[in-house]
Structures are given as structure tokens and as C-alpha cells.
Amino acid sequence: MDRLFHEGGNFFGTTLAGLTPDGEDITTITTTLTADEATSRPTDADGALEAVNTSASIASSSKQSLDPGEFRILKFSTVEVTSELRCVTSREELARAPAYVALSYSWGTVDVSHSIQVDDRTVNVSKTLFEALTSLRSQAIFEACDGNLWIDALSINQQDVAEKTQQVQMMAKIYQSATIVVGWLGQMTTSDRRGFETIRSVTETLRLGEVYDGLGNHVMNAPALASTFTLAEREGIPYVGHPAWESVAPIYEKSWWSRVWIIQELLHAQHFMFLCGETVIEDYILHFAANLARVPFLSQAMHEARGSGLGRFAASSLALWREEWIKGLRSNMLACLIRTVAAKSTDPRDKIFALVSLCNDIQPDFINYDYGLKEVLIGLAGVQLRKRAPNMDGLSIPQSFGRIEGVPSWVPCWAGATPTGVVDLAMTRFSALKHGTELPPCSDVFLQAVENTFILGIHTQKMDEIAVVLDTHVEGDVPSTKNIARDICSDDYYAWLCAFYRHQCRQHQLEWDLAELTEGLGTYPTGKPIEEVYWRSKIFDDQRARSSQIIAKHCALSREEMQETFPRVISLATEIREGEALGVHSSQHSFQQMQLCMSYEDLVRDIQFKRMADSDEYTERSPGGFRKYAVTVKGYVAWIPPNAEIGDELHMVDGARVPYILRRLYDKGEPEDYNVELVGDAYVHGLMSGNDIYSSDLLEAKQLVHIF
Template sequence: MHPPQMTALQDGEIRILVHEYSALERIPRLVFRVVSLDNPPPFVALSYVWGDLADTLPLRASNYPQTLWIDALCINQDDFEERASQVAMMGDIYSCAEYVLAFLSSESGPFDLGLDFMEKTAKNPEIHFDPSLSPHLTVDSSYRALFGLSASHPILQSSIIEFFGTPWFTRVWTVQEFLLAKKVMFRCGKRLIDAEVVTKCCRSWIDHSKTCCWSADQPRHGHSHGFIDTIWDIRSNLTLYTATLRMKPLMDMSHRGRLHCTDFLTAISLFRIRQCSDPRDRIYGFSGLYLPGIDVKRDLQVDYKVSTALLFRNTATTLVEKTQTLDVLSHVLHESGIEKRVAELPSWVPDWDATMDDRHHLLYTDRADRISHCRASGDLKPNLAFRAPDNVFIRGLRIGRIKAIAPGYPSIYTDSADGGKETVDSWRQLAGLPEALSSEEDVKETTFQNALSGGFTDLPWEIGSAAYSKAYKLWLEWFISTKPSLPVECKEIIQEFDDLMHQTSMYRRFILTDNGELGFGPEITEVGDVIIILPGGKVPYVLRQVEVSFYGTTTYRLLGDAYINGAMAGEKVCSGMSDFEDMFLV
């Protein structure tokens, strides 16, 4: 791929690839030129998945000069020092480009219908996508002699899924290439679509799905999911819903071309399900974004001689040190459906290379974002001390032991004859409540309903208020019903409360402590596990004692974070650290 000799690069320099076309010779030539990023000529940066490069270049053959920057060609991949140096400059390279050309496919046919629908949605964002509502959007396919196709039609859905299912939307490195660009154009064969159009379209779909078109995601016509979340093609695990979710993190982190993200931890969690050939790029792949929390180039350094396990551990400890919080512990996941891939990680270090599906990822990131409102340890700061490479000495406050558990919100809809009654009955039984709601005010009933909030404060109702109780009762009546349709007069309230239940309890366990406190914990929580508040932690954590002890100190494994009703605002640590005990995390 490289010429026999490449001119060495000096600091601040890059190679660009100039496509020259001679009308006389009619032979295109590709010529490398070395330029300074301080004053570069206009160039286009190519964003693509490496395996697609052979298909990408022929698209640029034309009868006019075109200047490109392509990492696989413009960086000497055999020179590790140059590679590390150029990787550290990625942010500047993509920021300086006239625009970024995101190559998705050498074909346009499979995407035409989907692109037509996205362009039409972007022009008419106020029109419904649910065909049961009027007016709703449709597109025509003259090639297939199909007309008036709505978002529920499998052929149109397949075309949209093809777009978001391309490898470009699954790779880590394309994230900063998108976010740092002045402008992004997606290319599918001969078709080009502006990223602003795609963003406007997806924003419309998200807004509609949360309000008027909400029922599109509810079971109907014998399907266990709504039409936007039904798999029509067994060759793909994607649905219209999960496919378009792949655009949401990019939208969350960019607004009118300006990067806005609270911190580095948020960024790597938002794109946790993306793929990379080297798992270390889950950290290094964000080195150009200059996010609060960690400056990768300064605090961790791009060094491919460091092992993946050590890099993930160093990332966790650096985040604790720089942020003075234990927020990183909320990204330790042990739920079903998550496959860990990095061996020898201590329990308190997130495996950023673990795999999960799009739906699970959305719930996890939204939940992690919402804990920012909590302050279980009050104003206490982290007090971690490392006595061995993977062992952490810390002081913690034990606030309870798990006495009973029940399943959380079902992650898969079933055609059960009693709707969600079995789930709710198990929760009420654990809380010591009868199956039927009492018409009289009851402290236990109020405590139970408040516990379902998960400690989230950004809700339409005040926790414990009559409006909150009404919302719960309306949701309960709908949830245990076998009819998925919503009564029009209270549709919005039920939608809001059901979204809350997804957030608090899906892929979780409803738990009761030996102190009679209710809450939610990790899916792998078992009776006998302990609830601990750690200094610097905004939420409590569930730990499991292990047989091995260090220096006579009780040793635990971290299972994940938890919500405990009455322990989320510093109530348990008002007397300081006098009741805290020594412990090790391994």
C-alpha cells in the first residue's frame, strides 16, 4: 500500500494524497505530499472501515484533482513511532479537513429507499412515522413498483437498517472522526447524504416515539414487540429501533458541529458497544476529543506496549483520581447478555471490551447518566489505597445485607395471560404487601411506590406526591392488563411511568435488605450479598464477600451499583466515617 520509501514526517506534518488526472494521458495518478497542519491546503478526510478501502478508492476516480487524507495510506503503518505520533494528531487532522467523507458502501441500491425516507422525514419532522396516525410519511419505489410504503413496511425498514447496520456505525475510530469534523457527508455508492439530514431525521423519530408514535414500540398483531422493534430479517439482529439507536450517541455528543459532552467517562460509555480490532483503542480512540475527566495523551499516553488489562485498570484509577468520584464503578456490568472478553481484570475495573446489545446499552447509559443527581456518600471523597496491583484498600459503610430478591422489569415481552401481573406481584410480595392495592393510605404502600422511582429526581411528578401515586396506579392497571393499547386520556402519564420502570429495573433485581429497605441492584445479586456506601460514591454498591482475606481484612468483589430507598442523598453518612470499616476490593 506504501511506496518503497516515504518521506519522514516532522512535528505537526501529515501526508496528503493528491489525485491528479491528466486529460492527455487519461491515467489518474495518486501522489503523496507532505504538508504542515499549521497551514494545510484544502483536503477531505476519509472516514471508513479499513476492510472497505479497496472498494472506496475507485469512487474518487474523476476528471478533476481531489486531495484526500486516508489514514491507512498517509500514515506509515510499519513505523510504530510515526503511527503513535499521527494517532495523537487525529483530532487536529479531522478538525482541519474541509469535510469528512464517511464511506458506508460502494453500492447505493440497498439504501435508496431508506435515504429517500430519511430525506423526507428531515424536511417534514412534524409528520408521524406511525402508519396508524394521520398524516404519516410514506415513500415510493418505482424500481420495485411499490408505492406508499410506510415505516412499518419490511422493505423500507430493511433499507433503513442497511444504512445504520453498515460497519461504519459499529467502529470506535469513526466516532471522533465524526465529532471533530466541520461537516460530514455519508456516501453509499453514488448517493450522498449530509449528516445534518440524518441527525434531523433521527431526532424526529426519537421525539415522535416518546410521544404520539409511542405505541409503535408496543406489542400488537401477535408480535411480542411493536413494528419498530420487530426483527423482520433473521440474518440480522437489528430492528428499526436498535439500528437507529446507533446514531443517538453521536447526536448526544454533537450539536450544530460543536462537541459537547460532560466528561471522558460519558464518552467511552456512550460508544461502548462499538468495535475495534485492538481493545486498547476503546481508550486511545478518543484521544483527539480533549474531554474533561481525562486527557488521554497527557494522563494515559498512547502506548501500544501497555496491555489491555493494565490500560483499563489505569483508566479506572486515573478517573477516580481526576474526578474525585467513584462514578467509574457504575460502569462495572455483570448482567446476563454481557460477554466479558478481557481476562484478569479486578472486579472494580470495567471491561470496556465486553459485548452487549443496543437496547441494553441504551438503558445502561441512561441509568449511569441519571445517578449524577445522587449523593449517597454526601461530601466524602474517595480514599482508595493500592496494596497490590489489583487489590484496593478502602473504608466503607455497610448499610444492609440482601434478604430477598425478585426479577426486574421483563426484558422480553411475553404473551402471558396476566400481562405483567406476575412481575408486580413478586415485587409486592417482597415488600410485604397484598396483591391488591388498598384504598386507604398505607406507609408500606407509599414506601414501595417511592422505591420504584429508583431515586431519579428528573421526573414529571414529585416523589411521594398524590400525582406520583396516581401515575403509578394508572401504569399498574395498564401493565397487568393483557391489552397493550393505552387509554387516550392518560396515555402520556403511563408512557412516562413505564419509561421510568425500564430505567430503574430492567436487567436489575428488586431487593429487600435485612433492615427492611427496598431498592434495585445488579442482576446477579443474591441473598447474602451486602450493600456498602463508599466515600466518593454517588450511589451504594453491592459487594460479595470472598473467602480470601488480606491482612486479616474482609475482602469483597464488586457486583455493581444499587439504589436503596432512603440512602441516596447522604442520609446514612450524616455522622461522618465513625461507623466505616476497613475492606479490600479484588
């Protein structure tokens, strides 16, 4: 049987051959999988109707399919400009292609109410694409490129899987070779115009685009909070809470920023410009976005703007990624996937395929539209496991996503599933090993095709079993902050604040109850006082905590402190609200409010983190977020994933630093086999503070388990 880490083994085409049992060819495996996959392949629900309609016409209008190294250009007339959009297609060798513009846009919703003429045939397109083409042909760059355009939905025959695979594999080169890439942000509104002007003015005033050296390094130190507010006041920049910021926020909420494909379209471009309506937008919107996390004033202003949401984080992340790209920095696929968890794509497979050209450890031939989502996810997981060997900490990732029917439990569902909010412990900072201890090697790890899926075979050592489970989730009535101005003077925000802290109080009350329950369990199995074990491990990182004398009173606010602090928060919020009566808004008024808000934030922080520590200690967040509280058969207290149950087993997996929860599957495989489902990782109090768990007497004999 071929082993997972066999020399030369990889996934898809060149891919699964080295990972399949007894040298079985990938085509045999995919044929087996595809029979069940037929009904679960992407249905293109979020806009692919455009691709279906356009590709049907492209297929019939194209006289020949594309040869390797060729791509299809659309040539629009630059002489006769009428209300009708007409173009002809031509096959070109990418290496000898004429000047052309590549369009970067968001496909949007299913709306094919518009049409254009392609090779004298009517092709239905979305309103978004129609407006982009109409606006683009009035630009000077359109005429300079002789009307030559490349547009993914029109230039690729979406119904020809072989062509689509070939073209997407070379898409990075297509954008690299373009004379310019144009990012379409939609039609210009009055609000957009005000927003762009504010962004441009602030960027120029703070010189946000002039703080890079010749290598693209950002050389401006992040200014202090007070200095940025002083600078803003001196330079006449709109104060925090000014209506101008509410025109800025929607610009970064445009759908273009959320699309996963635009990342490579921006990064691979030799020249890039934004187009909104018929107005060309320069790089200043990227410089502004990159500095949202660096300049406290900008961060605060955007945070409080009505309608400001996840879009600004996507824009900031993209702008920072661009800075790294210019410096030649490249990330592996895992890092790219983590950065784009919230990004969107019409086809779920594209959440992965769109990142291949951006990472440094996956080759373009991984992209293959012959395979369904299930196969792509399994293939990627196998590649990741082999590349990280002998470290098996990647098994912590799947719990961060919901499950997809038919996808093994050891496979992260990066696409097609909703994130669960459970943070993987092993991939962050926690470890059951002493600092510097080498991971035990993982031997005889393999993938095997069983029942139309792949099982992961690996050796583990059982350490314990879950006996008690308590749900730590507190149902809340906290309203959404969407479209709420984050201004304490807002009635909506004030109502949200009160609801939020009522929920916080209930959450903290539950955690105090859990602490009391823990203390009532008696002597902890490690022999240390249970109060110290529970609170120390709940708060402190195993490698960074330097004091061994941490006790409960140093780590959590008492009930009395909470009861005193909560009214102070509401009182201070009321004081800030009443400050509105001081007079009309001014920069000085805004700064005075900000001083009050800083005091308010201090109290907020006390409640949110509910801990205090000596000034020389390094504190960490609790691993308990989104997890359940559990007690094991041997008397240990643990934080476990929300889907864990009584009877689930805790194991140490060869090559892993944290315990994993496995659920026995008695109806799978042969009765004598140890068949399990991976539930997630566990934080066990008293065992995650630098103890070498592998050398303890907790572990049973090593055994081979099959993870379905």
C-alpha cells in the first residue's frame, strides 16, 4: 500500500496516484467518487447563469477550441461607438498577443437582462458587465489598446471543461501580460463621489502614498493615538463621526472587494486602475485601505461610520497583501486560505483555485474542473498533510468549518461550508509538549479509498474519555450593528450597547459558575491546586507565562467588580451622549468626546477580557470561545468543540502537539478496526502548560485508527 508521504505522490492528475492504495490510478478513484458527486457539484447559484448563457454563445460562435498557450480576445470597435455593444473574437498566442485590457469585476447576482453582440450572435450578460463595458469604451486606454479586451466570462467557454481548466491555469499570465487591468467598482453615485474625494484628500494630507521605499517597504511608524487626532484637527480632516466618513465606508463595501478572484487580478497586474462610472480612480484608495490598521484616527473614523462592516477589513487585507507582493513575499496555500476565509466566489471550487497562482507550494496543474468540490477538498487536504509532515497539527483545522456531506472529517471544508468560529489550538499557540521538545514521528500514515471516500490511517494513543459536557453558549438578544452609526450619541448604538453588556454579564456569570464547579471537583489529577490550574491555563500561554504564582484573583474580575463596573460603563456612555448638548460638532468637541471614549474603552476592556495580571506578565485569550466545558473520566477539565459529546475519546495523535477528540464509528469498516470520526482538538487544563504529555503515564498503547 502506497503511503501518504511516498516520494513523488501528489494530488490530481499528477496528484492522487502516490496516495491511493496499492498503486490504484487516480482515474479509478475519481470515477468512483464522481458517481456520487454528480448531484453535489456546484450549481452556480450566485451568478453563474451569466456564465451559462455567455458560454453557450461563445461555444457556438468559436470555430475552434483553443490550443495550449492560446487565449481568446474580444475586439470592440473604437471607430463607430453606438449604444449597441458589438465585438468579434480572435484566438491569440499569449506570448505574441497585441495590447489588451483585462477587466476585473464582480459577476454579481443572476441578472442577464442585457445583451451584446459577439461574432454577430446575441449573448446575454449581466447588468454589471454591460455597464462596465459601456463605461470602459469611453476611456483613452480602450482606444490605445485598439478595443481589445479580455473578460473571463466572455473569453472562456465556460461549458468546455477542458478549455476552462486550461485557461484558469494560465490566468495569472493573462493578467500579467495585459497592458492594464481595470477594476470595475460600479456606477458612480453622489455618495461615492463625496467618499472618493474624502479618501483622496485624507491620503494626500497624511501622505499615505509617500511612505514606501524603493523596495515597497512601509517606512512610516504607526503614530500614537493622540498625535493622529491632533494632526487631523490641524489639517482640517473630517473629525470622527463627521458625515463625510459615511460616504467612505460604502466604497469598501462594494462587492468587488469581497470576490476571491480579484486578488490575483490585482496582484499579477503590471498596471492597475479602478473605474467607477466614467471616473478613473488612482491608487490612493489602496494606500488609504492599507493604513486603516496603522493610523488610529482612520481606524476609529471608519469604525464609527454607518454601514462600515467587513468590507473595510477585506480591502485593508488586500492592500497589505499587495505591499507584500511588491516586495516579493509569497505565502503558502494554507496562509492564503486563512487570509481569504470570508472571500466569495460563484463556484465554491474557485475559493481554492483562485489562490493557486498566489501561493508558493501548489502548481497550476492542481486546477482541474473535471473534479467536483468534494474531490478538490480531499485533494488539497492530502497535499497539505504531506507538505506539513511529520507535523500533523493540520488536523485542528477542519473543526473551524461546518461539514459537507460525503467529505471526510479530517478534510477542512474551506469552500462550501460556513465557518464555525472554533479556533484551532494546534495551529496557534497551545501545546502539550515542553518548549523545544520534538514531535514524535508519525509512522505509516496513509490514505485509503473506502466506500466512495478516503480514510486517513494514523497511529494514536488514547488518553481519556469525556464524561460531562456543559454548553457555554449564552443566547443573546444583541441586535446587529449593520447600518448603525458607531457613535455613542446614536440612540440605536446606545440600545445596542446596553443589550451587549447585558449579554456580557450573563456570559461572565456562566464562566464564574464554571469556575466554582471546577473548584468543587476536588484535587486536580496533576496534584496542583485546582484554582491555579483552571485559571492559569485559561489565561496564559504555555511558553509565554513567566510566573508560576498566578491565582484566580489575578485573572478575573470578581462579581463585585463587575456589578460596580457595568453601571460605570453605562453612566459614562450616557455622559458622552449628553455631550451632544455642548454645542455643534467641532474638531475640539470631537477630541473631548474621544478622551471620554478612551476612558469608556478602558472599562469595556476590563469587562471583555475579565482578567488582570501583573505588569510583567504576558496574557493570552482563553481558548474557551465557541467551545463547551467538559470533565473527563480521569477528572480533567477541558474546553472541547461544540459538537463533542459524552463518550468521545481524547487521543494524542502521532506528530501532533495537542489532544484530539475522536468518536468511535462502530458501523464503519471491519469490527476489529478502530474506526473513528475526527471531532476537533481539545484544551485540557493542567496539561497544556508545557508538560510533555507523551512522557506521562496517561497514554495507552499506540494503535492504528482509521479516520473517516
